[in-house]
Amino acid sequence: MTRTAPEPVRVGLIGAGPWARDMHAPMLAAGPQTNLTAVWARRPEAAAELAAAHGAAAAAGIDELLDSCEAVAFAVPPAVQATLAVRAARAGKALLLDKPLGPDLPAAIAVAEAVAEAGVVSQMVLTKRYHPATRAFLDRARDLEVTGARSCYLHGAFLGGEMATGWRLTEGALLDLGPHLLDLLDTAVGPIASVRATGDPRRWVELVCAHTNGAVSQASLSGSVRLPRARTRVELFGAEEELVWDSAGAGHQESWPLLREEFAAAVRSGVPGPLDAARGLRLQELIAMAKRDLAG
Structure with a gap:
């Protein structure tokens, strides 16, 4: 008996900036598991241009976008995502969420609670976690007894260019790059119990993590160093x-x-994977620990 492939998940995209243009829109439009139905952005002309490039409609407002889709992807600043994700979850839409979950811990809690209360599927776009090489690394790490770990995420995007704007320049590397490394260390080494931080997130910040299994790990973060390419290790x-x-x-x-395949499968099954909003909240809790050190 021939099995019929599930219908593509109809996804609306909020945002039309560089990340939406370079990642979200082409990924969601490529299918076959998803179909980009509509785009909404604060700048209507940007939304119209991006939508036209991928055969989608430009929504005149959030309600119109929600009416056109069964899932919503976010490519907007954390404060905007946190507000609109709560609204989308309450409308019963599955959520494809960018990191960080929110601009701060209370906002992240509000998103995670809205997702739980609505019972909708959510998934974080922690891009590196969906790469085959990362999956292979984490598979091997499960069999290791780790004593200590070192890591870094370094680039110069904050020095100029499309990413050197808004919340990234204000909050720096901890909120932007921190979720990636904390997620990898928490998964590869073992659950993180506490995080200490020193430095300036707008220049260079150093994290030391204590893990529940007794291991210790270190993470160096900066978006303001000149390198020929981003370095993540x-x-x-x-x-x-x-x-x-x-x-x-x-x-x-x-x-x-x-990423696309796992999100669509989660939406169709109604069962989120491990990289859901609850995971995003846990990463935000770890970032909040580090921010308390920096604020002191």
């Missing part, structure tokens, strides 16, 4: 040979098929 150490993951040569586009 995790090194695990213990009684066995070191295990290293490096993002060199691992482009975002290689993550899109699995």
